[in-house]
Amino acid sequence: AGADQGLQIRDLVVAYGPSTAVRGVTLRVQPGEAVAVLGANGAGKTTTLRAVSGLLRPVSGQILWQGQDLVGRSPADILRSGIAHVPEGRMVFAQQTVEENLRLGQRLRKDKAAAQADMDRLLERLPALKPRLREAAGNLSGGQQQMLVIARGLLSNPSLLILDEPSLGLSPRLVEEVVELVEQLRSEKTLALMLVEQNPAMAARLTDRVYVMQNGVLRSELASSEVSGNLDLLDAYLGGP
Numbered sequence: 604a605g606a607d608q609g610l611q612i613r614d615l616v617v618a619y620g621p622s623t624a625v626r627g628v629t630l631r632v633q634p635g636e637a638v639a640v641l642g643a644n645g646a647g648k649t650t651t652l653r654a655v656s657g658l659l660r661p662v663s664g665q666i667l668w669q670g671q672d673l674v675g676r677s678p679a680d681i682l683r684s685g686i687a688h689v690p691e692g693r694m695v696f697a698q699q700t701v702e703e704n705l706r707l708g709q710r711l712r713k714d715k716a717a718a719q720a721d722m723d724r725l726l727e728r729l730p731a732l733k734p735r736l737r738e739a740a741g742n743l744s745g746g747q748q749q750m751l752v753i754a755r756g757l758l759s760n761p762s763l764l765i766l767d768e769p770s771l772g773l774s775p776r777l778v779e780e781v782v783e784l785v786e787q788l789r790s791e792k793t794l795a796l797m798l799v800e801q802n803p804a805m806a807a808r809l810t811d812r813v814y815v816m817q818n819g820v821l822r823s824e825l826a827s828s829e830v831s832g833n834l835d836l837l838d839a840y841l842g843g844p
């Protein structure tokens with residue numbers, strides 16, 4: 604893949620008023636690659652993701668996507684360019700049905716027939732959701748809601764899917780469902796994944812490469828296969844913000 608493919612973040616600085624949360628982050632996600640940003644609470648992971656999807660405007664730095672700088676573009680425009688962001692916390696519209704929630708992921712798609720075909724195909728892979736399309740999303744279990752928000756993100760047909768702590772708060776069984784879905788997506792190699800995790804083992808399972816973030820800066824980058832041999836180092840970085 605050439606340098607103008609995929610996502611490239613350079614010297615990113617993001618602040619909330621006087622308080623700087625991300626202090627010069629440089630990272631890349633190649634097409635078809637899965638990358639994790641690992642770090643403790645408050646390290647700046649979510650802030651980085653929100654800058655990529657246009658929800659926060661950086662103080663400085665570049666966010667290059669397929670060669671174009673995303674800085675200053677609207678979230679809708681960035682979504683249209685092929686980046687879908689699944690936020691932390693299973694943000695479903697609880698009163699709306701599961702199907703209505705899924706359709707929201709498709710609202711920017713022009714080819715409605717292709718969108719419907721994608722919906723049908725995705726539902727085949729999510730047996731827990733399919734029988735519940737007409738139920739209120741708020742009735743789903745936590746894990747099913749997490750599946751729903753990931754599915755909603757996928758239905759925008761992204762080239763880059765951003766997941767913020769996809770396994771947070773799920774039971775071990777539901778974590779396995781999320782892992783399986785992510786593994787399926789990775790095996791297809793059509794999509795790049797960028798995800799945030801606090802758990803090194805989970806980050807390593809879901810990705811090819813891991814960046815370690817602490818206090819707004821990247822401390823380390825390693826292959827996911829190297830994570831289990833470096834848990835002491837990682838613990839030092841993950842101990843605090």
Ligand code: ATP
Nearest residue numbers: 619622623624642643644645646647648649650651
């Ligand atoms: P978490 O796992 O808690 O989401 P994180 O690594 O994603 O952790 P961020 O949420 O990016 O961390 O937060 C980075 C820093 O920015 C923290 O010091 C946090 O307190 C601060 N911060 C986050 N959101 C805001 C906000 N809306 N206003 C002010 N400060 C914020």
